[in-house]
Amino acid sequence: MGQSSSNRATLASPARSTPADWKKLLRARKRRTAGGRSPTPRTEPGTGRGAEPGTEKSTVQSIIPEAERGTVQSIESCIERGTVQSIESCTERGTVQSIESCTERGTVQSIESCTERGTVQSIESCTERGTVLSIESCIERGTVLSIESCTERGTVLSIESCIERGTVQSIESCTERGTVQSIAPGTIRQVIVISTEQGILPECVERGLPADFSAFGERIFSEESKATLKVEDTAHTEPGHGVYPDTAPHILTGASSLWGSSAGIVPCTDRAGLETRLCLDVDPQKQTSLVPAQSTVTRLCPDGYVVGGVETPSTLASDTALSTRRGTLLPEMRLDGQGVGCRRDLSKGGGSHFAMSDKVWSEDYGKSLVGSPRDADSERIVQGVIELRGSEPGVNCLEQGNGIRVLGTGCAELPKGGLDRRDSWKKDTVMLPGSSGPLVGEKTIKLPERSVRYLTPRVEERTTALGETGTGRTLRCVEKPQPGSDFGIAGLQLTVTPPDFVTTSESVHRRQLTRDPQLCRKGPPLLEFRLLTAELASDTHNYSIPRLIVTRDPSPNHRLSSTSSSPQVLDSCCGLDVPLCGDAESPCSDSGCGGSPVPSLFLRKLSSSSGLSSASSFEESEDDFGGSDGEPNGLHVLLCSPEDHAATRSWKKLKNIVHWSPFVVSFKKHYPWIQLAGHAGNFKAGEYGKILKKFCQSEQQCLEWLNRDSLRPFVPGYYGVVEKDGETYNQMEDLLSEFDSPSIMDCKMGVRTYLEEELVKAREKPKLRKDMYEKMIAVDPDAPTEEEHRQRAILKPRYMQWRETLSSTATLGFRIEGIKRADGTCNTNFKKTKHREEIIRALEDFVDGNKTILKNYLARLKDLRSELERSDFFKSHEVVGSSLLFVHDASGLAKVWMIDFGKTVRLPYKQTLNHRTPWIEGNREDGYLWGLDNLINMFVNLVQD
Numbered sequence: 001m002g003q004s005s006s007n008r009a010t011l012a013s014p015a016r017s018t019p020a021d022w023k024k025l026l027r028a029r030k031r032r033t034a035g036g037r038s039p040t041p042r043t044e045p046g047t048g049r050g051a052e053p054g055t056e057k058s059t060v061q062s063i064i065p066e067a068e069r070g071t072v073q074s075i076e077s078c079i080e081r082g083t084v085q086s087i088e089s090c091t092e093r094g095t096v097q098s099i100e101s102c103t104e105r106g107t108v109q110s111i112e113s114c115t116e117r118g119t120v121q122s123i124e125s126c127t128e129r130g131t132v133l134s135i136e137s138c139i140e141r142g143t144v145l146s147i148e149s150c151t152e153r154g155t156v157l158s159i160e161s162c163i164e165r166g167t168v169q170s171i172e173s174c175t176e177r178g179t180v181q182s183i184a185p186g187t188i189r190q191v192i193v194i195s196t197e198q199g200i201l202p203e204c205v206e207r208g209l210p211a212d213f214s215a216f217g218e219r220i221f222s223e224e225s226k227a228t229l230k231v232e233d234t235a236h237t238e239p240g241h242g243v244y245p246d247t248a249p250h251i252l253t254g255a256s257s258l259w260g261s262s263a264g265i266v267p268c269t270d271r272a273g274l275e276t277r278l279c280l281d282v283d284p285q286k287q288t289s290l291v292p293a294q295s296t297v298t299r300l301c302p303d304g305y306v307v308g309g310v311e312t313p314s315t316l317a318s319d320t321a322l323s324t325r326r327g328t329l330l331p332e333m334r335l336d337g338q339g340v341g342c343r344r345d346l347s348k349g350g351g352s353h354f355a356m357s358d359k360v361w362s363e364d365y366g367k368s369l370v371g372s373p374r375d376a377d378s379e380r381i382v383q384g385v386i387e388l389r390g391s392e393p394g395v396n397c398l399e400q401g402n403g404i405r406v407l408g409t410g411c412a413e414l415p416k417g418g419l420d421r422r423d424s425w426k427k428d429t430v431m432l433p434g435s436s437g438p439l440v441g442e443k444t445i446k447l448p449e450r451s452v453r454y455l456t457p458r459v460e461e462r463t464t465a466l467g468e469t470g471t472g473r474t475l476r477c478v479e480k481p482q483p484g485s486d487f488g489i490a491g492l493q494l495t496v497t498p499p500d501f502v503t504t505s506e507s508v509h510r511r512q513l514t515r516d517p518q519l520c521r522k523g524p525p526l527l528e529f530r531l532l533t534a535e536l537a538s539d540t541h542n543y544s545i546p547r548l549i550v551t552r553d554p555s556p557n558h559r560l561s562s563t564s565s566s567p568q569v570l571d572s573c574c575g576l577d578v579p580l581c582g583d584a585e586s587p588c589s590d591s592g593c594g595g596s597p598v599p600s601l602f603l604r605k606l607s608s609s610s611g612l613s614s615a616s617s618f619e620e621s622e623d624d625f626g627g628s629d630g631e632p633n634g635l636h637v638l639l640c641s642p643e644d645h646a647a648t649r650s651w652k653k654l655k656n657i658v659h660w661s662p663f664v665v666s667f668k669k670h671y672p673w674i675q676l677a678g679h680a681g682n683f684k685a686g687e688y689g690k691i692l693k694k695f696c697q698s699e700q701q702c703l704e705w706l707n708r709d710s711l712r713p714f715v716p717g718y719y720g721v722v723e724k725d726g727e728t729y730n731q732m733e734d735l736l737s738e739f740d741s742p743s744i745m746d747c748k749m750g751v752r753t754y755l756e757e758e759l760v761k762a763r764e765k766p767k768l769r770k771d772m773y774e775k776m777i778a779v780d781p782d783a784p785t786e787e788e789h790r791q792r793a794i795l796k797p798r799y800m801q802w803r804e805t806l807s808s809t810a811t812l813g814f815r816i817e818g819i820k821r822a823d824g825t826c827n828t829n830f831k832k833t834k835h836r837e838e839i840i841r842a843l844e845d846f847v848d849g850n851k852t853i854l855k856n857y858l859a860r861l862k863d864l865r866s867e868l869e870r871s872d873f874f875k876s877h878e879v880v881g882s883s884l885l886f887v888h889d890a891s892g893l894a895k896v897w898m899i900d901f902g903k904t905v906r907l908p909y910k911q912t913l914n915h916r917t918p919w920i921e922g923n924r925e926d927g928y929l930w931g932l933d934n935l936i937n938m939f940v941n942l943v944q945d
């Protein structure tokens, strides 16, 4: 008894007792228990926060047997600490039958042991929510050794934290299955692989979710599980599509060591080296077997759930395919690829068959998804916008006329309020400008109409060869029509017919529910093409289609030019009332009107042929750079001056503008940072060894992906988005930082320097660029056509194509943009450097005849080529305007990196490029690898010579 009171005295002052005290007490208590139960006198209710004696008696069966067991030193000890307000408060609710029932089993050492750690605020906090019926129910089953066992590991912050999220309905639901000890197969309903492809991180951040998924995961999973969880992809991997369901059983190893978790995201790596993350979602209700579904991923929803592209083996009940929750599908969410809304049905063979899962979206959305032609009967529910891109569901149509077959995939946008109402969907006919371009490939046309978002007509084949009308011969239409031929598609007439409203028993039922006679739509809307030849088009619609012409230098050497794909130069828009200043810009063009980030168009490009004196441009541009002088990180930004307009001064000594700041910490290496090409004002110094480039989302997405792709060694490290002086930047590795007095060369890769979409835009909405006209005449006053001279402006694609044909871009698939040598001389005057011999000379000069450096470059270029050939990223992107940055120094260190992904664009799902096929409009080929082959050949020659 004395012992008991002394204990009580200690326990009465929890603030003064240490965990060690507690442990001692508990040990003492155990010893006592082991030594036989001695009657323990009834204790007083301590601090007075306890119940009235009378109540106590009625709600707690008896304190005595409790104390007898010695497991709870005394009920008061709880109350004293204030963690259990009063025993009654528990028993009143009937949630704790009696404390004894716990301690009898010896599974809860003591309530205190929980509360001591602060992980269970109080038993009540659980029971109040009704989520833990009673601790006993857990312990009874012996599945939760003790609440502590979880919290000790820190893997479950607190039981409440789970319950709060609603992911664990109740402790029992887990423990019943014996899963809390380990999340075992059977409790995981769904594993979503979030491939870290474009967009996911910013999306998250935007929605206030943790950008760092691993942190999110860590909160839920133990270190141990992080180590053991990985994707074992034994099957194929497609770009952006990690692991396929047929590998499902192998995907998770060691999943059973995921302690006490409900949902979370764990980083792992798939076969392609692409980092993927798994999101585990425990289904407390179902005993489905562990099915890690594969997914392309896509968006994180505000409540932390992921929707997107989940493919689930057909053996699963359809309602487990996606666990979208109410409100998770957002308007404007782009459902990319076949995944979303569709279920891969393995039973139908090899995973190539897709069916819509009608249970994917909850009824709450109340809006019907545009149907799949395949599965027109099932009603799908979605909200907002759908884009069924390039997949079977969606809209398909076919036009066969004039010997040409056009297939189309389109995308319909649900009008606000959904498609359920007939009146929100009207029949539209729109005219789409065509082109006299090639008859093969795919072309995406953004439609002005509200009801249709875009359409991708694909010219498949023509059934007659030129002049052989009626023979019925089927030819793959791979070549460009001969000049003068009117086989080009002058236009497409697109008719959108509302979906079919029919009455089915289901719709009747819904109608009864909603009392809306128009409710329920069946079947997809129809998109129909009418293919127009030039003749038809002029009858039908009076719009101008800029013709594609080559104004100068049609690059006879270029293998592409003689046949199908001579650059389709936009003409000068004769007679068009074309506004000045373009918006026909590439995704990350920061140029605004005139394309210049600074008011003066002459400062627009460092490599521009602006006609300015180098010095003036140089100095003005220098001011654009926040990091130009004395950056605290020791990096000093120099602008490589624009090329001399005087050809005689093509190599120019860099002005010494570097003033070391006295405030710079001395151990840091100082080095001048050179921007050889690109947009003025685009760069700032970042942290040491890092630079900031004006934020461009497509570049960010590419860098994120590339930093996880096999191409990682060949791209700058990416360090996220940074705000500086009110501007947003992508922070990336400064590739110069490891060199001493580096020599640098920028080679722009590919046969094309503008995106196909820029061409389309320029046709739809031609905008004249004065700055480009200026740049053009600075290099060649005779280059513009008469009309262009008259307008003193040209179209961007016209300028770009002129640059391509003037230089080696069109003929060799790359061009030198600028070279800065170790001695400080700098040359950006390569606009007319076109022929092999000229380039070889420039390369020799760049390496100063140093064979070691040449060999090192050659090895690096070959490595790069091999990686490019197997990179998922590369296959699935149109890479335009990207450069190779060559850097070497006197030590012989020579490296090459890919830079500038502002115009690198993801292809539609399943489309891939080989980067060597000649470009013809529509095929999106960029000639990157072809250019690299040529570049490598030159290095080979140089090494051998």
Ligand SMILES: O=P(O)(O)O[C@H]1[C@H](O)[C@@H](OP(=O)(O)O)[C@H](OP(=O)(O)O)[C@@H](OP(=O)(O)O)[C@H]1O
Binding pocket: 585, 586, 588, 589, 590, 591, 594, 595, 596, 604, 605, 607, 608, 609, 678, 679, 753, 775, 796, 800, 803, 880, 881, 882, 902, 903
């Ligand atoms: O090199 P010069 O002859 O000066 O021409 C430039 C480059 O082609 C730029 O491409 P890159 O960035 O690949 O070097 C392009 O930027 P975009 O990337 O925006 O196409 C500029 O277009 P504008 O930015 O529209 O001026 C264009 O004026």
Ligand SMILES: Nc1ncnc2c1ncn2[C@@H]1O[C@H](COP(=O)(O)OP(=O)(O)O)[C@@H](O)[C@H]1O
Binding pocket: 674, 675, 676, 677, 678, 679, 680, 682, 691, 716, 732, 733, 734, 735, 736, 744, 746, 883, 885, 899, 900, 901, 902
């Ligand atoms: N990560 C980098 N490290 C070092 N220099 C770089 C890096 N990125 C770009 N540069 C320099 O900046 C120039 C322009 O880069 P780029 O990305 O092509 O800019 P822009 O998008 O404005 O065309 C390159 O020629 C190179 O000199």
